[in-house]
Amino acid sequence: MAAGDPTPQALRAFHDDLSTAYGPQRWWPTQDADNPRFEILVGAVLTQHTAWTNVDIAIAALREAGPLTAEALLAHADLPVLIRRAGPHNVKARRLRALCQWFVDNGGFETLAAWPSAALRRELLALHGIGFETADVILLYAFERPAFVADAYAFRILERYGWWRGRRNYERLRQQVEHAGPTADAAFYDELHALIVAHAKQRCHKRAPDCGQCVLASRCACALKAAPDAATGG
Numbered sequence: 001m002a003a004g005d006p007t008p009q010a011l012r013a014f015h016d017d018l019s020t021a022y023g024p025q026r027w028w029p030t031q032d033a034d035n036p037r038f039e040i041l042v043g044a045v046l047t048q049h050t051a052w053t054n055v056d057i058a059i060a061a062l063r064e065a066g067p068l069t070a071e072a073l074l075a076h077a078d079l080p081v082l083i084r085r086a087g088p089h090n091v092k093a094r095r096l097r098a099l100c101q102w103f104v105d106n107g108g109f110e111t112l113a114a115w116p117s118a119a120l121r122r123e124l125l126a127l128h129g130i131g132f133e134t135a136d137v138i139l140l141y142a143f144e145r146p147a148f149v150a151d152a153y154a155f156r157i158l159e160r161y162g163w164w165r166g167r168r169n170y171e172r173l174r175q176q177v178e179h180a181g182p183t184a185d186a187a188f189y190d191e192l193h194a195l196i197v198a199h200a201k202q203r204c205h206k207r208a209p210d211c212g213q214c215v216l217a218s219r220c221a222c223a224l225k226a227a228p229d230a231a232t233g234g
């Protein structure tokens with residue numbers, strides 16, 4: 001049974017169990033597989049509180065309007081109209097513009113790729129409308145830095161699993177998982193986040209988790225509390 005902070009071995013087992021169940025996830029989903037990194041920045045902002053299907057439509061509209069570059073987005077006078085399918089479009093247009101301006105001012109990926117992760121994260125968090133989750137998605141998927149995305153899905157599953165108790169605190173859960181996880185293996189966190197999302201959507205539902213079919217059930221505190229005999233196979 002899981003209890004308290006994860007050990008490196010327990011976190012690896014958690015990841016591997018989910019990987020066995022769902023297979024390689026290979027995130028982040030992008031429309032241009034040849035040049036995905038700037039699209040990831042855009043998607044990370046557009047997906048805030050918005051379903052991915054609507055983000056996909058907004059990114060397609062941006063692509064139709066011109067090249068998907070920071071310079072082109074800054075030049076679109078009608079940016080809010082182009083992204084209107086992705087939620088509060090005026091708010092998100094302002095956030096996108098702030099991110100694009102920072103990106104251009106700092107030399108784009110060519111220069112930013114050399115920045116230490118801590119400096120990148122600090123700068124991202126200082127931008128208008130970029131919170132912890134968006135900053136870590138950008139760090140992880142666009143800059144390929146090891147970072148744990150402690151989103152609502154992660155809290156739901158790790159609370160039930162027994163690795164989080166009490167009031168939710170993004171930074172504490174992120175640090176707890178990164179402390180147990182590999183320090184230089186971005187691919188591990190890339191898959192871990194994608195697997196957590198898959199598990200939350202397919203098995204560990206908000207209401208009525210499907211514990212009977214869950215690959216984590218033999219170590220999950222919530223499942224063991226409901227059926228204690230499962231721990232011993234009795």
Ligand code: SF4
Pocket residue numbers: 157160161203204205209210211212214215216217220221222223
């Ligand atoms: S055993 Fe149930 S509560 Fe635990 S992770 Fe699996 S689906 Fe979620």
